[in-house]
Amino acid sequence: MTTSSDFAVETTSRAVGYNLPQTMGRRLWLPTLVMAVVAFPTALILSGVRAAELAATSPDGNRVAVLGQLVPAVQFVGFAAVFTAISFAIARILGVFRKGGSEIQEAAGSPVRTLRTPAAVRVFMASMMMGMVAILVAVVLHLVVAANVTTWSAESIETWSEALEGVRRAGVAVYLFGITFGLATIVEVLSFQSIRIGELASERAL
Amino acid sequence: MSTITNLTHPTAALRRRAAAQDHYRPAGLLLATIGLIATVSAAIVLWVGARNVADAERLAELKAIGFGLNTTGFALVKSAIAVVLMGILIRLWLRVDSIKGALATLKPDAVAPAPRGEITARHGAATETAATPQPLPIHRVAKTMWAPMLGIGAMAVLAGLAVSWAWAGNPASVAAAAWTQGLQFLGEALILAGISFLLGSILAGLREGGGEVQAALGLPVQTLRTPNTAKMFVALMMLGVMAGILQFALYLVVAAGVANPGAWFAWLGPFREFSLAMILSGIVLALVTIGDVLGFQFDRIRSILVTGK
Numbered sequence: 001m002t003t004s005s006d007f008a009v010e011t012t013s014r015a016v017g018y019n020l021p022q023t024m025g026r027r028l029w030l031p032t033l034v035m036a037v038v039a040f041p042t043a044l045i046l047s048g049v050r051a052a053e054l055a056a057t058s059p060d061g062n063r064v065a066v067l068g069q070l071v072p073a074v075q076f077v078g079f080a081a082v083f084t085a086i087s088f089a090i091a092r093i094l095g096v097f098r099k100g101g102s103e104i105q106e107a108a109g110s111p112v113r114t115l116r117t118p119a120a121v122r123v124f125m126a127s128m129m130m131g132m133v134a135i136l137v138a139v140v141l142h143l144v145v146a147a148n149v150t151t152w153s154a155e156s157i158e159t160w161s162e163a164l165e166g167v168r169r170a171g172v173a174v175y176l177f178g179i180t181f182g183l184a185t186i187v188e189v190l191s192f193q194s195i196r197i198g199e200l201a202s203e204r205a206l
Numbered sequence: 207m208s209t210i211t212n213l214t215h216p217t218a219a220l221r222r223r224a225a226a227q228d229h230y231r232p233a234g235l236l237l238a239t240i241g242l243i244a245t246v247s248a249a250i251v252l253w254v255g256a257r258n259v260a261d262a263e264r265l266a267e268l269k270a271i272g273f274g275l276n277t278t279g280f281a282l283v284k285s286a287i288a289v290v291l292m293g294i295l296i297r298l299w300l301r302v303d304s305i306k307g308a309l310a311t312l313k314p315d316a317v318a319p320a321p322r323g324e325i326t327a328r329h330g331a332a333t334e335t336a337a338t339p340q341p342l343p344i345h346r347v348a349k350t351m352w353a354p355m356l357g358i359g360a361m362a363v364l365a366g367l368a369v370s371w372a373w374a375g376n377p378a379s380v381a382a383a384a385w386t387q388g389l390q391f392l393g394e395a396l397i398l399a400g401i402s403f404l405l406g407s408i409l410a411g412l413r414e415g416g417g418e419v420q421a422a423l424g425l426p427v428q429t430l431r432t433p434n435t436a437k438m439f440v441a442l443m444m445l446g447v448m449a450g451i452l453q454f455a456l457y458l459v460v461a462a463g464v465a466n467p468g469a470w471f472a473w474l475g476p477f478r479e480f481s482l483a484m485i486l487s488g489i490v491l492a493l494v495t496i497g498d499v500l501g502f503q504f505d506r507i508r509s510i511l512v513t514g515k
Contacts, residue, residue: 033490040476040483047476055469075479082486089493096497100504107511108312158259162269166252169276173245176283180238183290187231190297194304201311 004196008116015102016114021125022095025088032085039078047071062149065157069146073139076168080135083175087128090182094121097189101196108200115192120185127178134171138164230293234286241282248276266377270386274370277390281363284397288356291404295411302415306422309510313423316514321426329502331431338417339429341410344440348406355403359396366390381461383471388457391478395450398485402443405492409436412499416506425515430502439491446484453478 010016018026050067053059098114105112145152145160248271255268322334333339341349366389373382413429420427453474460470509515 029490029494033487036483037487040480043476044473044480047473051469051472054472055466071476075476078483079479082483082490085490086486086493089490089497093493093497093500096500096504100501100508103504103508104511107508108308155259158265159256162252162256162259162265166249166256166272169252170246170249173242173249173279173283176280176287177238177242180234180283180286180290183287183294184231184235187228187290187293187297190294190301191228194297194300197301197308198304201308 002195004113004192004199007192007195008118009113009192010116012102012112012114015099015106015112017099018095019098021091022098025091025095029085029088029092032081032088036078036082036085039074039081043071043075043078046074065149065154066146068161069142069149069157072165072168073142073146076135076139076142076171079168079172080132080139080175083172083179084128084132086179087124087175087182090124090179090186093186094182094189097186097193101189101193104197105200108203110200110203113196115189118185118188120181120188124178124182124185127174127181131171131173131175131178134167134174138167138171141167228293230289230296234288234290234293236286237289238283238286241279241284241286244279244282245276246279248272248279251275263377267374270370270374270377270383274367274373274386274390277394278363278367281360281390281394281397284394284401285356285360288352288397288401288404291401291408295404295408298408298411298415302418305507306419309419309423309507313510314512314514318425318515325428327428327430327502328505329430329498330433332428332502333431334426334428336426338414338421338427341414342432344406345410345413348403348410352400352403352407355396355400359393359398359400362389362393362396364393366393380463380467384457384461384467387471387474387478388454388461391481392450392454395447395481395485398482398489399443399447399450402439402485402488402492405439405489405496408496409492409499412496412503416499416503420506420510423510425510428506430499433495433498435491435498436495439488439495442484442488442491446481446486446488449477449481449484453481 046067050064050071053064053067102112102114141160141164145157145164149157251268251272255265255272258264258268321336325332325334366386369382369389370386373379373386376382417427417429456470456474456477460467460474464470
């Protein structure tokens, strides 16, 4: 039968609070969500301007090319923001489990056992950072291309656009991969807490 | 149907079996890894395309292959997220059993007070009733709809992948391009809707489970009233799904033949991403609501442990 000792735990006499990522998650989920909610309609409006230019009788090639870089740049600022908000919301849930679980143990008069940072959390955080860096590097490079549409050849712009699309999409995939691990951590925490709470009654009996 | 019921409200025997076997978590992580490999492979196809911009036909062919593979990879990782959420759903019920058993022993003896109706808790407005409140209509919808949404979404993405091969065979075909993009992003939107409904089922499970624990102890059942974040979650999800269906319909218009398909594609791309963004924003709010409900429940458990009521 599995007991809480089968998990890697820290034991303290008092309840514990939120750790740094969980505190960040509590404070930053809303600003990042707002950033996403602003970015996507902005990208949609810019794409409407570009579509109107393409449909015009004599489209301005430079304007089309600049907007062709700005639309994905703004859109993927939005994706980076919404995935960060999801990651922060997951960290916030993990924080509630950590603080709430420890307070229950303290109230029951038992030693407070808290799960040590699981390996899945490390993968979650590393993937989140890698995904964010990949997307933001692509966004910056889109802006660089947009600033050079009058000086670079059409072939160079096309080459960069294709390459950056690959970088952006790989970044999103890494982010989603990390979110899967973040949620998998919740499964682990639920397993640990179910076992630990079950032990509290027997500890009181001793 | 029985599998769905087993997940959303498992019997005691199923809960015990789930404690011994946790297939959802490893299955989800494996699926996510396969999805990541597919998406990175698609990125490599795009980078090969970037080195072939002088050959327009070859570039268009690689873009078609890359698009189909990439979107399928995303769908796999999102399906992995759904599988892990199923694991969370079943674990929630194990937690209910464990809390119920522990509190029955640890709760100090006290006379249970009469239910007070509307109350204000640290986490917001709540109700105090004699029995577990009935599930909300949205909870019933969530429990019924998550599986069909995931299934139909996966089929649409796979159908789009098949069409993407036809598109790669004839890169100049506007109809094949439109069908691929419309189908695959309809599928992505439906898979995200399935994830949203699974999160709704988790919220329903928290509500029912919390009520079950309190009622079993003979205490008034405190339940958090639907927070604003939950209402916004539902609104954003519906907006996103409607936009996902609309983008599919508009791609069909393009496939049927329009005067300037380039102009249509220029804004339909960001529009389809907008639909996913709205559902993702709703998912953020669903996760925030789950955090708030858990915080409310931990406060309630602690209060029962300390005061016995």
